[in-house]
Amino acid sequence: MTRVVRVVAFGFLIHFKHLTRNPFDVMVTTIWPLVYASLAYFMFRAGSPPESLLIASIGATVMGIWSVTTVGAADAIQRQRWAGVLEVLVAAPTPFWTVLLPITIASSAIGIYSLASTLLWGRFLFGIPLELAQPIWFLVSIPPTIVSIGLLGFVMASVVVRFRAGWAVGNMFEYPVWIVTGLLIPVALLPAWAEPVSWALAPTWGMRALSDAAFSGGSPLFDIGMCVLLSAVYTLVGAVLLGRFLQSARRRATLSLT
Amino acid sequence: MTAVRVALVGGLLSFRGLFSWLHPAIFVPTMVVPPLFQVLFFAYLGRAAELESDSFYVVGNSIQLAALPGLFAVSQAINGERKSQTLAPLLASPASRVALFLGRSLPVMAIGLGVSFASFGFGSAVLGVEVDAGVLPPLLATMTVTAFSCTALGIAHAAVGLRVREMAVFSNLVFAVLLVFCGVNVPLDDLPGWMGTVAQGLPVTHTVEAGRELLAGASLADVGGLLVTELAIGAAYLVLGLALLRYYERVARRRATLDLV
Numbered sequence: 001m002t003r004v005v006r007v008v009a010f011g012f013l014i015h016f017k018h019l020t021r022n023p024f025d026v027m028v029t030t031i032w033p034l035v036y037a038s039l040a041y042f043m044f045r046a047g048s049p050p051e052s053l054l055i056a057s058i059g060a061t062v063m064g065i066w067s068v069t070t071v072g073a074a075d076a077i078q079r080q081r082w083a084g085v086l087e088v089l090v091a092a093p094t095p096f097w098t099v100l101l102p103i104t105i106a107s108s109a110i111g112i113y114s115l116a117s118t119l120l121w122g123r124f125l126f127g128i129p130l131e132l133a134q135p136i137w138f139l140v141s142i143p144p145t146i147v148s149i150g151l152l153g154f155v156m157a158s159v160v161v162r163f164r165a166g167w168a169v170g171n172m173f174e175y176p177v178w179i180v181t182g183l184l185i186p187v188a189l190l191p192a193w194a195e196p197v198s199w200a201l202a203p204t205w206g207m208r209a210l211s212d213a214a215f216s217g218g219s220p221l222f223d224i225g226m227c228v229l230l231s232a233v234y235t236l237v238g239a240v241l242l243g244r245f246l247q248s249a250r251r252r253a254t255l256s257l258t
Numbered sequence: 259m260t261a262v263r264v265a266l267v268g269g270l271l272s273f274r275g276l277f278s279w280l281h282p283a284i285f286v287p288t289m290v291v292p293p294l295f296q297v298l299f300f301a302y303l304g305r306a307a308e309l310e311s312d313s314f315y316v317v318g319n320s321i322q323l324a325a326l327p328g329l330f331a332v333s334q335a336i337n338g339e340r341k342s343q344t345l346a347p348l349l350a351s352p353a354s355r356v357a358l359f360l361g362r363s364l365p366v367m368a369i370g371l372g373v374s375f376a377s378f379g380f381g382s383a384v385l386g387v388e389v390d391a392g393v394l395p396p397l398l399a400t401m402t403v404t405a406f407s408c409t410a411l412g413i414a415h416a417a418v419g420l421r422v423r424e425m426a427v428f429s430n431l432v433f434a435v436l437l438v439f440c441g442v443n444v445p446l447d448d449l450p451g452w453m454g455t456v457a458q459g460l461p462v463t464h465t466v467e468a469g470r471e472l473l474a475g476a477s478l479a480d481v482g483g484l485l486v487t488e489l490a491i492g493a494a495y496l497v498l499g500l501a502l503l504r505y506y507e508r509v510a511r512r513r514a515t516l517d518l519v
């Protein structure tokens with residue numbers, strides 16, 4: 001157990017440092033959400049109440065976290081493949097899921113840049129007041145949001161083990177998850193089937209936790225609990241799927257094919 | 259005659275070899291699915307903001323999406339030469355540079371047109387936007403003009419790629435500028451004045467306006483001025499792009515950096 005925790009903790013630290021030195025990832029997390037935040041500010045500014053601008057800020061933040069996670073996590077295995085270490089990592093006695101999981105969490109963790117850049121962008125360029133009703137709860141909501149989104153990325157990474165263009169698959173899920181999880185668009189506006197789907201996706205609960213904490217509407221405790229619950233489910237599902245797909249790749253001798 | 263052959267045959271072969279997203283496993287997740295969902299995303303966002311009708315977002319986004327292949331595919335088709343170590347022999351050849359680079363751009367325009375039209379059709383069908391069949395030919399012409407101007411912008415931006423290595427970042431930035439500045443999702447009147455001014459010099463702005471006018475009942479002749487302006491903007495970016503390619507070629511030869519990846 002200690003070994004698993006150590007592998008995950010050090011893996012997270014190393015990959016977080018590595019990703020923060022990648023201009024593409026940093027750009028995606030810091031600038032890309034600003035594009036959508038700006039568009040949302042312009043669109044909502046025309047006729048919506050001021051608090052909707054802060055919600056747009058938070059929504060754009062979570063969008064940024066998902067963007068960097070979906071591409072980064074889906075491409076995580078391919079990066080190991082290109083580096084020529086995938087076979088070694090899979091053959092090592094340490095379970096491979098403990099190697100992959102910190103990579104996907106590190107991908108979502110650099111979304112912290114998105115949080116800072118989007119809130120500051122809204123504050124200084126659009127004059128959106130950063131008045132958080134429950135600042136402590138807001139801070140408490142950030143880690144479970146990031147981890148649960150990272151673990152959703154872990155499930156995605158597990159599924160695309162045998163897919164060489166994993167990043168493209170990740171790219172494909174960017175908009176659909178943005179739409180269905182109600183980050184900028186209220187789920188009530190979507191077709192009825194979208195709401196149950198949104199319950200199974202971590203960004204929904206992360207967004208609710210952050211916006212509940214930002215306003216005095218209610219406690220984000222339930223939403224945080226849902227993030228934790230989904231994190232556990234994603235870890236289990238991801239580990240099982242990863243085992244199956246790796247087994248299949250090993251049987252067909254396709255693991256290292258780039 | 260040789261220049262035409264270099265442009266058409268050479269361009270198509272090079273494009274197929276260098277645009278690595280042509281494989282369906284990459285093409286569908288990058289050039290088909292995200293554009294469709296971009297249209298839906300902004301249409302629903304527009305509903306949430308109660309700003310404009312669905313047709314406003316369907317037309318705006320589907321026309322702007324011509325820039326997706328225009329930026330990413332042209333960049334790959336030109337900078338891919340460097341990655342595959344064929345740029346130096348290519349530039350050492352006596353072939354016309356205009357034919358070389360325009361040839362690589364023609365398939366991109368076709369893809370841009372396809373992406374635009376598919377996004378428009380999908381968005382209209384899903385969101386229930388009523389479109390008169392008579393609007394489709396002039397709209398197709400408008401999208402063709404956009405595909406040209408965006409591809410021309412793509413050539414200018416790909417030329418910079420001969421010096422800048424992180425082209426994915428740069429392409430995303432240019433795409434974002436078009437999305438924010440060109441009145442695609444926010445009417446130009448609701449943007450700050452300086453953004454509206456910048457938009458006048460960018461591709462997409464005028465064709466988005468033309469597309470919306472066509473859906474509102476205007477004829478092709480009515481929007482002719484807008485299309486001519488867009489063509490002029492495209493031609494300006496094309497000249498700029500070819501000049502930049504020539505400039506960076508000279509600089510790279512002088513510094514012996516042509517093949518550095």
